[in-house]
Amino acid sequence: MICPGCFQDTDLAGYCKKCLKNLFDGKKVAHILPFNSPYNEPSDLYRDLTKKMSISGVQVKYSMRLEGDKLVLTDTGGQYILKPIPAGQFKNLDQAPANEHLTMQLARQLFNLEVPANAIIYFNDESPAYLVKRFDVKGDGSKFQQEDFAQIAQVTEETNGENYKYDLSYEEIGTLIKRHISMYAFELEKFFRLVLFNYVFSNGDAHVKNFSAMRTEVGDYVLTPAYDLLCTRIHSPGESDMALMLLKDFTKTYEAQGLYALPDFQEFGKVLGIKESRVEKILNEFRGKDESIDHMIDRSFLKDEIKSEFKAYYKDKLKRINAI
Numbered sequence: 001m002i003c004p005g006c007f008q009d010t011d012l013a014g015y016c017k018k019c020l021k022n023l024f025d026g027k028k029v030a031h032i033l034p035f036n037s038p039y040n041e042p043s044d045l046y047r048d049l050t051k052k053m054s055i056s057g058v059q060v061k062y063s064m065r066l067e068g069d070k071l072v073l074t075d076t077g078g079q080y081i082l083k084p085i086p087a088g089q090f091k092n093l094d095q096a097p098a099n100e101h102l103t104m105q106l107a108r109q110l111f112n113l114e115v116p117a118n119a120i121i122y123f124n125d126e127s128p129a130y131l132v133k134r135f136d137v138k139g140d141g142s143k144f145q146q147e148d149f150a151q152i153a154q155v156t157e158e159t160n161g162e163n164y165k166y167d168l169s170y171e172e173i174g175t176l177i178k179r180h181i182s183m184y185a186f187e188l189e190k191f192f193r194l195v196l197f198n199y200v201f202s203n204g205d206a207h208v209k210n211f212s213a214m215r216t217e218v219g220d221y222v223l224t225p226a227y228d229l230l231c232t233r234i235h236s237p238g239e240s241d242m243a244l245m246l247l248k249d250f251t252k253t254y255e256a257q258g259l260y261a262l263p264d265f266q267e268f269g270k271v272l273g274i275k276e277s278r279v280e281k282i283l284n285e286f287r288g289k290d291e292s293i294d295h296m297i298d299r300s301f302l303k304d305e306i307k308s309e310f311k312a313y314y315k316d317k318l319k320r321i322n323a324i
């Protein structure tokens with residue numbers, strides 16, 4: 001079967017050895033949970049957990065931890081986040097777990113972005129969910145100190161109104177990275193790559209709170225692994241290309257054509273202070289990969305018509321990045 005973690009063929013029924021190691025420290029955890037999805041579970045299994053979840057966001061998420069080789073729902077000591085199919089007004093929501101999983105795997109396997117271990121897992125009623133390992137929890141259960149960039153910039157609903165998450169530009173997040181992270185040259189390249197990835201794969205919800213920095217064991221700050229990556233256009237076809245403005249002021253191409261193209265990203269690299277040759281190197285990482293991207297999309301758990309949409313969206317964006 002296809003591994004519900006990495007899409008490789010595996011003889012095992014469930015996760016391949018490598019995914020078992022990455023996700024569960026090698027424990028043989030099943031890819032099917034012994035209970036139903038929240039919409040279908042007659043018992044009160046979820047009752048107290050739904051209310052107590054403290055992780056912010058609109059989507060209902062559950063916290064899980066390993067007990068032996070079994071994943072259990074928990075309200076304390078969570079090591080994983082479980083995101084079932086969300087409920088709401090958006091389109092194709094039954095495809096959301098497969099969409100997030102595919103986008104995160106593309107980031108991890110083809111674009112050199114650091115992302116936490118993640119996989120598709122199924123409920124007993126066959127409904128899929130997205131499962132991701134928490135990167136802020138250490139082996140002993142204690143947590144890394146972390147702050148998102150709304151906290152770092154000190155923008156809140158009180159100071160900036162209800163749209164505060166969308167109030168900074170990516171350029172301004174870059175300025176904050178320079179100010180708060182000592183190894184910023186390396187982190188800015190990571191940030192540039194991630195913003196470009198979000199653009200190419202139509203992640204239109206990469207707002208200020210979806211970027212965070214964390215304190216490492218040695219006491220310095222680094223960007224956290226990337227999280228919440230998905231092609232939001234599948235669910236919200238009319239939304240704008242990016243959650244935030246690329247630059248504080250309008251760029252030339254954006255002003256002329258209403259869309260971002262190669263010169264905008266070259267300028268973005270420049271204002272972040274990344275060497276031109278490094279910017280070109282990162283841009284090149286997005287070229288000539290269509291075949292491997294398509295292959296991964298084909299292996300994903302999206303349904304066929306959504307696979308075609310996913311392909312069309314990223315090819316359209318890549319055309320803009322490749323044209324001068």
Ligand SMILES: [Zn+2]
Nearest residue numbers: 003006016019
């Ligand atoms: Zn695998």
